[in-house]
Amino acid sequence: MARWLPRSTDLTRFCQKLNRVKTLEDDMMETSFNRCLSTIDLTLLGIGGMVGSGLYVLTGTVAKEIAGPAVIVSFIIAGFASLLAALCYAEFGARVPKTGSAYMFTYVSVGEIWAFLIGWNVLLEYMIGGAAVARAWSGYLDSIFNHKIKNFTETHVGAWQVPFLAHYPDFLAAAILLVATAFISFGAKVSSWLNHVFSAISMGVILFILIMGFVLAQPKNWSTQEGGFAPYGVSGIMAGTATCFYAFVGFDVIAASSEEARNPQRAVPRAIAFSLGLATGAYILVSVVLTLMVPWHTLDPDSALADAFYRRGYAWAGFLVAAGSICAMNTVLLSNLFSLPRIVYAMAEDGLFFQVFSRVHPRTQVPVIGIVVFGLLMALLALVFDLEALVQFLSIGTLLAYTFVAASIIILRFQQQKGDVSAPVASGQPNPEPREGPSSGELKEYESFSDKLQLVDRDKSKEQREPGQLKAAFEPYLEFLSDFYPGEVVTVAVVTLMVSAICLCSILVFGNTHLHLPTWSYSLLLVLFSLGFLLSLLLIWAHEQQHSTQTFQIPLVPLSPALSIILNIYLMLKLSYMTWLRFAVWLLLGLLVYFGYGIWHSKENRREPRPQPVSARYVVFPGGSLEERVQAVQPSSQPATGLPDTDTDDCKR
16 A cells, blocks of 8 residues: 555655746846836826725725724824835835736745745736726716616616625626726737826826815814714724725736836836825825814715715715716726736746736737636626625735735845846856856855855855855854755744744634633733744844845845734734635635646746756865766656766865
C-alpha cells in the first residue's frame, strides 16, 4: 500500500509549483496595450470608482442609523484605514507597471495559487459590484418617474418569487451595462474621455451641494437638544467606520490600469494619493453639510441629500442631486467594466485562465473578448438575480485582496532585488554580468550555470548587507538566524504575523459573544496573540530592507502593512457566516478551475528548468587564485545518481 503514497520529492515539487512566483520581463514598459493615460486620467478613474452612489446614500444611512453627526469622524478613520491599503497598491503599481492589480502583486511575491485565488475573487467582486450599481442606477431613475418602469415590467412581464432571483427582470439595468460595455470596447482613451464627462458633472454637483449646504447650515443641529454630535458614542463611531470603509473601495482601478499609463512610476502613486484625498474630502464635507442642514435623526436614509434640500424649501435642487447621483453611478459602472477584463487578461496571459481572454484587439488595443463576455455576464446578473444577498461578497473579496497585497509588500521589500531597480525580486531573471567589488580586496563573483552562487570564505564583518539579511546591530543577539537565506526568516515571520492577527481578531470578535470565554482566559489569549503579532513585527524589522529612490515606497514598513493586515482581517471576521459560506463555495469552484486548467497551462510551468548534467561555479580571489567547484544537478523528481570523481573534489587552478 505504501507504493500508492506520494514520495516526499513529489510532494516537494507539487508545493513548489503552487508557490512559484511570476517571472517578469526585463522591460516591463513593453506592452500590447496603448500607454495613453495621464495622471489626470488615472485620478479621475479612481475618483469615479470611489465617489459613487455611496456619497448620496451611505452618508445619510450611517448618520441616521449608526453614528449621528459623528459620521464625519467615521469617514476620517475609514479614510486613514483605506490609505494604508492604498499606499501598498501605490508602491506595487509603480514597481510592477502591469495590469492585474492585486492578482499581479500577489503573483510576483507570494505565489501562484494565492494569486489565482485573489484574482478569482476579484472577478466575482467586480461582476457583482457592477451589476449591483446598475440595479441601483435603474431603481434611482425609476423613483424619479414614480416607479412607472417597475410597474410596467411587473404588469406586462410578470413578477417572480424565486429565491436568489429578483422580483422582476430589470431590463433597464441590463441595458445600461450593455451600453457601457460597448463604450469600453472602443479603447482606453474613449473610456477615459467618457469618465471625464461624468466625473466633471458629478464633481460640479458635489460643489453645488457643498456651497448651498454651508449657506443653509444651522449649527444648532449638532446641539444637545438634537442629540449632540456623537449620540451613539465611540461604539457608534467605530461601527460607522466599518461601514464607511467600503465607500473607498475602487482605487484599485488605478493599479489595474498601470499598464496603460504613460509614466506609471510617477502617475500611479500620485493618482492614488490625489483620488483618495479628494474622495475622502468629498465624503467628509458632504457629511458636514448634510447633518448641519437638517437634524440627523430626521434624515431619509434612501435619499438623504435630495430630501434635505426639499425640506429646506429647495425642491428644485433635488433634480440636480439626482443628476449627480446618476452620473456618479455611471463612473462606478465604467470603473468596474474597465478593470474586470484587464484582470481577466492578466490571468489568461499568464496561462492561469482560458487563453481566449488574452487576445488584444489590434486597433483599439484592449481585450475586447473579455470586455464583451464579462459585460454580458454582468448584464445577466443585473437582469435576473437578487443581488442584495450577494453584495457582501464585495466586502470579503476586497478585504482579502488588501490583506495579501499588504503581506506582499513586506515580503517583496525584504527580498534581494535583481536586475533593474524597478523589477521585483520575483522576476527571477539571472544577472549575467559579473559583480565586481572595489579594488580594496573584496571578492569577485562570476556565474556560469547557477544564478544563486555564493562567495566562499566571505568576511561577514566587511560585506555589505543585502535586503533580507539580519541587521548588524542584532547579529550578536540573533546569530542563529544568520544561517538562513536572505528573506527566508522574514517570510516565516509574515506567516506568523498573519496567523497571530487572525487569532487576535477572532478573540476580539467572537470571544465574548460566540465563545463565551471567561475574563481571565479572554485577557490571557489577547496578551499571547498580541505578543505573537508584535514579536513577528520586530523580527521582520530586525532585517535589512530595500531602499529605492527611483520609485515610490510606502513609509514605515513593516508597521504600515501590518496595521492594514490586522484591520482587514478584523473587518472580514465581522461579516456574516452566510457570506463566509458562499465565499467557501466560490473558492472551491476556483480551485477546480486552477487544478483542472491553470496549473497545467501556467507559463511558469513551461519555464521550469530542464535537467542539466553539470554546473560549474568559479570564484576569483583577490590574490588571483581560482577555485572551481563542479557538482551534478539532478532534477528534483529523479533520484540522485553517483557522482563522477571530478564532482567530489575541489581543484585549484
